[in-house]
Amino acid sequence: MIGRIPWWTVVVVGVIATIWVIPVLGIVITSIRPPSEVALGWWRIDNVSFTLSAWIRVWSEYPLAQAFWFTGMLAAIATLGTMLFAPVAAYAFHFLKFRFRRVLLIIIINAFVLPQQVVVIPLFILWRDLKLIDNIAAVLIPYIGLSFAWSIFLVKNFLEDFPKELIEAAKIDGCGPISTLRHVVLPNATSPIYAVGVLQFLWTWNALLLPMLYLRSMQPLPVLLTKVAGTYESNWDLRSVAAIVTTIVPLIVFVVFQRQFAAGSQTRTGAKE
Amino acid sequence: MANVVLSNVSKSYGNLEVIEGLNLAIKDGSFTVFVGPSGCGKSTLLRMIAGLEPITKGTLEIDGKPMNEADPIERGVAMVFQNYALYPHMSVEQNIGFSLRMAGLSKEDIAARVAVAAQTLQIEPLLKRKPGQLSGGQRQRVAIGRAIVRDPEVFLFDEPLSNLDAELRVSMRVEIAKLHNTLGSTMIYVTHDQTEAMTLADKIVVMRAGKIEQAGTPEELYDNPDNLFVAGFIGSPRMNFLRGAFGGGRLRLETGAEWAGAVPDGAVLVGVRPEHFVEPGHGAADVSVKVDVVENLGGTRFVYGTLGSGESVVVEARERGGIRAGDQISFGIKPERAMLFSPSGTRLRNL
Numbered sequence: 001m002i003g004r005i006p007w008w009t010v011v012v013v014g015v016i017a018t019i020w021v022i023p024v025l026g027i028v029i030t031s032i033r034p035p036s037e038v039a040l041g042w043w044r045i046d047n048v049s050f051t052l053s054a055w056i057r058v059w060s061e062y063p064l065a066q067a068f069w070f071t072g073m074l075a076a077i078a079t080l081g082t083m084l085f086a087p088v089a090a091y092a093f094h095f096l097k098f099r100f101r102r103v104l105l106i107i108i109i110n111a112f113v114l115p116q117q118v119v120v121i122p123l124f125i126l127w128r129d130l131k132l133i134d135n136i137a138a139v140l141i142p143y144i145g146l147s148f149a150w151s152i153f154l155v156k157n158f159l160e161d162f163p164k165e166l167i168e169a170a171k172i173d174g175c176g177p178i179s180t181l182r183h184v185v186l187p188n189a190t191s192p193i194y195a196v197g198v199l200q201f202l203w204t205w206n207a208l209l210l211p212m213l214y215l216r217s218m219q220p221l222p223v224l225l226t227k228v229a230g231t232y233e234s235n236w237d238l239r240s241v242a243a244i245v246t247t248i249v250p251l252i253v254f255v256v257f258q259r260q261f262a263a264g265s266q267t268r269t270g271a272k273e
Numbered sequence: 274m275a276n277v278v279l280s281n282v283s284k285s286y287g288n289l290e291v292i293e294g295l296n297l298a299i300k301d302g303s304f305t306v307f308v309g310p311s312g313c314g315k316s317t318l319l320r321m322i323a324g325l326e327p328i329t330k331g332t333l334e335i336d337g338k339p340m341n342e343a344d345p346i347e348r349g350v351a352m353v354f355q356n357y358a359l360y361p362h363m364s365v366e367q368n369i370g371f372s373l374r375m376a377g378l379s380k381e382d383i384a385a386r387v388a389v390a391a392q393t394l395q396i397e398p399l400l401k402r403k404p405g406q407l408s409g410g411q412r413q414r415v416a417i418g419r420a421i422v423r424d425p426e427v428f429l430f431d432e433p434l435s436n437l438d439a440e441l442r443v444s445m446r447v448e449i450a451k452l453h454n455t456l457g458s459t460m461i462y463v464t465h466d467q468t469e470a471m472t473l474a475d476k477i478v479v480m481r482a483g484k485i486e487q488a489g490t491p492e493e494l495y496d497n498p499d500n501l502f503v504a505g506f507i508g509s510p511r512m513n514f515l516r517g518a519f520g521g522g523r524l525r526l527e528t529g530a531e532w533a534g535a536v537p538d539g540a541v542l543v544g545v546r547p548e549h550f551v552e553p554g555h556g557a558a559d560v561s562v563k564v565d566v567v568e569n570l571g572g573t574r575f576v577y578g579t580l581g582s583g584e585s586v587v588v589e590a591r592e593r594g595g596i597r598a599g600d601q602i603s604f605g606i607k608p609e610r611a612m613l614f615s616p617s618g619t620r621l622r623n624l
């Protein structure tokens with residue numbers, strides 16, 4: 001029967017879910033128990049007491065709030081930038097004809113195979129020479145630039161199925177390339193744009209390497225997280241709180257926007273199905 | 274309103290030439306239909322007129338002005354697409370008004386003109402809906418509304434009815450004809466359906482493999498086709514082509530009948546339309562048909578049969594009831610209604 005799931009699927013999914021949930025549970029519990037009790041493991045129940053002291057102390061001992069807003073700002077700018085550039089570039093590559101189109105596209109898409117680690121050093125030298133170290137542009141530019149490959153690829157892939165007649169109808173109706181993009185392509189390409197946005201947000205929110213190298217005075221959460229471990233104490237409770245604070249936003253974003261991933265890629269033209 | 278003149282127009286995709294040196298003049302206010310089998314280049318020609326496809330060679334003039342490089346707006350054309358191409362995210366009202374919005378008209382002007390177009394097409398109750406909530410026929414009306422709202426010089430239709438069911442196709446066809454009468458603008462219409470062409474056109478352009486086979490009024494093409502292809506394409510059911518030969522001033526059909534005629538000796542194809550067979554004895558010669566199927570349409574009937582020579586024929590037997598499959602019956606052929614073609618397909622006129 002349709003809709004009936006075999007019993008073993010439930011078991012398998014249940015086991016997998018439990019395995020995934022255990023570490024999360026561990027972090028939450030560690031954050032609300034005194035470090036002395038959990039030194040041998042958060043699951044120990046020799047002494048059980050709860051305290052919110054870590055939740056209160058972490059904000060004053062570390063610039064967690066500041067880092068939170070800073071991370072948010074970086075991720076927001078980088079995400080908006082990518083959500084803007086990816087569809088514009090994908091549209092140009094897919095629908096417009098201009099010189100060196102193929103070559104340019106190949107170069108950009110080839111950045112796929114270029115790992116971040118390869119560009120880190122040359123970029124560092126460049127930023128140093130341009131005096132951009134400790135400037136947020138030093139991370140925003142690579143955030144957006146390094147995302148070109150996959151984001152353009154993703155949107156362009158979607159546009160492969162975009163009905164050509166809509167573009168032609170827009171031309172007949174008097175649209176140039178820009179107004180076609182604005183009035184016809186973008187409104188019908190929201191699902192890949194959101195997908196790109198969510199992925200980019202998750203990536204930039206969690207970015208560690210670039211900000212650690214290029215920023216000095218301001219630190220985003222993942223960098224801060226590495227510093228919460230004290231020199232003499234391991235600060236498990238504080239680290240847990242910081243970890244939860246760091247993870248909670250991507251989690252919310254993902255839950256809220258996951259429907260965008262499932263959304264179909266076809267655009268209805270109004271033709272008879 | 275405008276004349277459209279194509280001079281020596283060619284179109285190539287790489288090495289593939291799909292339109293070759295085509296000449297055509299379309300009169301202001303006429304309803305011209307491009308008809309021909311699938312893949313013969315009708316859409317390509319229409320899209321070159323629309324400005325969606327660059328013209329490889331030759332010139333296109335609209336209203337006396339060369340338009341090869343102009344964009345669709347400058348050409349003053351509006352187009353209705355085969356699959357409607359309505360903007361899925363816009364309401365019907367926004368779809369129709371979109372070109373006016375792009376032209377920078379005020380909100381009030383747009384609303385007023387959309388209202389007029391909607392009234393003409395009787396789609397006022399649909400204005401707030403999205404294309405996804407419309408039936409095929411309604412979508413087609415909206416697509417036409419989007420074209421008429423701009424009051425274009427030239428309307429272009431690319432097989433606009435082919436996605437509709439048979440009944441709706443007939444009624445939309447009538448509406449398009451009415452629309453042409455009311456608006457009086459130049460309309461160019463592409464179809465592969467000869468019935469649509471015959472019923473709508475002032476002028477039919479029959480195309481094959483990127484070339485014009487013949488252009489003329491529906492009557493001209495029906496009564497006086499230039500070649501075998503046009504003769505076979507125009508008219509439904511199709512014209513019968515019977516094998517025959519000339520010799521000694523007489524035309525002899527392979528199936529037996531013969532009559533006097535004056536064409537050079539040799540093989541010919543004798544074209545007789547189903548509706549041009551007559552009662553036996555009323556023509557110059559009779560042919561005997563073994564009836565395979567009778568298609569009774571109430572008012573008239575078509576007899577699908579086989580001649581003695583093995584050729585299949587279709588005969589309209591309007592006045593003769595009671596014909597059954599398996600019967601052997603005779604029909605007469607009038608030489609003045611029969612058209613002669615050489616085996617290569619050209620018309621032999623000096624009968």
Ligand SMILES: Nc1ncnc2c1ncn2[C@@H]1O[C@H](COP(=O)(O)OP(=O)(O)O)[C@@H](O)[C@H]1O
Nearest residue numbers: 286289291309310311312313314315316317318
């Ligand atoms: N973009 C294109 N590239 C290459 N060949 C094309 C293209 N568009 C059409 N053709 C070819 O041109 C010919 C005419 O096509 P078309 O005008 O669409 O035919 P029709 O509308 O009469 O069915 C066909 O043989 C088709 O394969």
Ligand SMILES: [Mg+2]
Nearest residue numbers: 315316317432
């Ligand atoms: Mg076509």
